[in-house]
Amino acid sequence: MATTPQWIMIGGDGPESYNQHSSYQRALLETSKEKMNGAISAKLSLDLISDRFCVADFGCASGPNTFVAVQNIIDAVEDKYRKETGQNRAENIEFQVLFNDSTTNDFNTLFQALPPGRRYYSAGVPGSFFGRVLPKHSFHIGVISYAFHFTSKIPKGITDRDSPLWNRDVHCTGFNEAVKKAYLDQYSADTKNLLDARAEELFHGGLMLLLGSGLRNGVKMSETAKGIMMDLIGASLNDLAQQGVIDQDKVDSFSTPLYIAEEGELRQIIKENGKFTIEAFEDIIHPNGEFPLDPKILAVSFRASYGAFLSAYFGVDTTRKVFELVEVKAREEFSRIQNAKPGMQYLIVLRKN
Numbered sequence: 001m002a003t004t005p006q007w008i009m010i011g012g013d014g015p016e017s018y019n020q021h022s023s024y025q026r027a028l029l030e031t032s033k034e035k036m037n038g039a040i041s042a043k044l045s046l047d048l049i050s051d052r053f054c055v056a057d058f059g060c061a062s063g064p065n066t067f068v069a070v071q072n073i074i075d076a077v078e079d080k081y082r083k084e085t086g087q088n089r090a091e092n093i094e095f096q097v098l099f100n101d102s103t104t105n106d107f108n109t110l111f112q113a114l115p116p117g118r119r120y121y122s123a124g125v126p127g128s129f130f131g132r133v134l135p136k137h138s139f140h141i142g143v144i145s146y147a148f149h150f151t152s153k154i155p156k157g158i159t160d161r162d163s164p165l166w167n168r169d170v171h172c173t174g175f176n177e178a179v180k181k182a183y184l185d186q187y188s189a190d191t192k193n194l195l196d197a198r199a200e201e202l203f204h205g206g207l208m209l210l211l212g213s214g215l216r217n218g219v220k221m222s223e224t225a226k227g228i229m230m231d232l233i234g235a236s237l238n239d240l241a242q243q244g245v246i247d248q249d250k251v252d253s254f255s256t257p258l259y260i261a262e263e264g265e266l267r268q269i270i271k272e273n274g275k276f277t278i279e280a281f282e283d284i285i286h287p288n289g290e291f292p293l294d295p296k297i298l299a300v301s302f303r304a305s306y307g308a309f310l311s312a313y314f315g316v317d318t319t320r321k322v323f324e325l326v327e328v329k330a331r332e333e334f335s336r337i338q339n340a341k342p343g344m345q346y347l348i349v350l351r352k353n
Contacts, residue, residue: 029068029072030068031284032284032347033072035282035347036072036076037072039280040073041076041083042279043351044080044207046084048203049077049140053096054095054138055073055074055095055098056125056141056142056143057100058198059129059145059146061105061110064113066110067114067115070097070120070143071118073141074095077141078090094121096123097121097123098122098123098134098138099123099124099125100125100126100129101126102127102128103127107126111124129147129194130152130193130194132200132201133197133201138201139203139206141206141208142198142201142206143210144209145211145212146212146213147212148191148211149213149260149261150257150258151186151258152186152190154255154257155186156182157182159253159254160253164178169231170230170231170255171231171255172221172259173220173221173230174220174223175222186259187261187269188265191273192269192273195270195275196275206351207352209347209348210347213343213344214344215260215262217262218262219262221260223341225337225340226343228337229298229326229330232326233322236325236329237322239325240322246314250313254314266348270348274353275352276350276353279349279350280349282348283344284346285345295330296327298327299327300323303323303326307323310322
């Protein structure tokens with residue numbers, strides 16, 4: 001059975017890179033800025049705003065969205081300080097930003113793109129955010145943007161033909177209850193580890209801001225546009241296997257370390273962990289709708305996010321062929337994509353207990 005490669009975004013600044021195809025995620029950050037400001041103003045203790053303030057982005061990728069996220073936070077902290085103290089000393093606060101992602105992340109592109117004129121010191125923190133990557137009491141506000149849906153590994157049995165949990169689909173569609181439970185159990189365990197680690201690293205009373213995609217209660221992944229696109233990736237892989245381009249056994253043993261949780265599942269996991277209080281759970285209405293509804297843009301966007309992972313497993317040439325087929329299938333299934341059930345874009349504000 002093949003080892004699951006690490007999930008990274010396509011690096012660099014080329015035409016297929018995440019850097020060039022992450023405007024959808026950036027729009028959510030911009031749309032949620034006012035709610036982020038409100039949460040920081042209402043929930044962050046003024047006592048935590050001293051001469052040095054640290055912000056950490058976990059799962060930062062290669063930019064540019066991480067810069068939007070951390071700048072939003074810094075602006076909100078400065079604004080809170082000025083309003084509550086009546087002083088203009090916010091300019092004297094020294095900000096540090098810690099950028100975390102896996103060791104295979106393209107940190108070179110990230111740091112080459114650091115905004116000129118920024119008012120913070122920066123450092124890279126390589127390592128999996130499912131465990132500790134920082135000393136205790138290292139940061140005051142953390143953010144995870146579009147990375148709160150990963151699992152650390154594929155659940156046991158999912159890629160094994162001889163297992164009752166074998167899943168021929170490339171993701172958790174939501175239609176097989178046993179498969180869904182296996183993914184949810186893995187996601188719950190991983191999220192517990194993630195929250196435990198952040199609770200150690202975060203100052204008491206500090207905040208975690210979680211932005212990303214979820215499901216409304218009772219909606220199955222493959223009923224959404226994102227799920228349909230994942231199904232088209234799987235169908236394209238199977239087409240190439242039938243053509244003899246790749247081995248069918250390799251396709252059948254492939255799955256993605258993703259679980260898009262329902263709102264109720266997210267609330268339950270966080271509550272059971274006990275390290276944080278949910279201060280806000282906002283359903284953000286994305287200005288671009290669920291997805292930019294253009295088959296070519298959809299195919300390119302999904303390649304930017306999923307392409308490096310597929311390439312590590314199937315090779316670059318096969319991945320190129322996969323997404324050529326995905327674009328064709330997206331045109332054929334366009335009506336179904338347009339009429340899919342809506343997903344949920346969220347901002348969750350957690351305060352350390």
